[in-house]
Amino acid sequence: MSNSPSTEPQPSYVKLAMRNMVRKGAxxxxxxxxxxxxxxxxxxxxxYLTH
Incomplete structure (x- = not known):
């Protein structure tokens, strides 16, 4: 990770997880x-045990 400010906001973990799920698929x-x-x-x- 670089400390320099970027113009794009970093993608959220949810978006990364969704993209990873789509890529991994089955x-x-x-x-x-x-x-x-x-x-x-x-x-x-x-x-069942605590019944």
């Missing part, structure tokens, strides 16, 4: 699905 969606399923399984497991 891999990103697969990782997102795996994360979602893992979190859901964790929550269901905890609910």
């Amino acid at each position: 891999t990103s969606l697969k990782h997102f699905a795996l994360t979602a399923v893992g979190l859901l399984a964790l929550l269901v497991g905890l609910a």
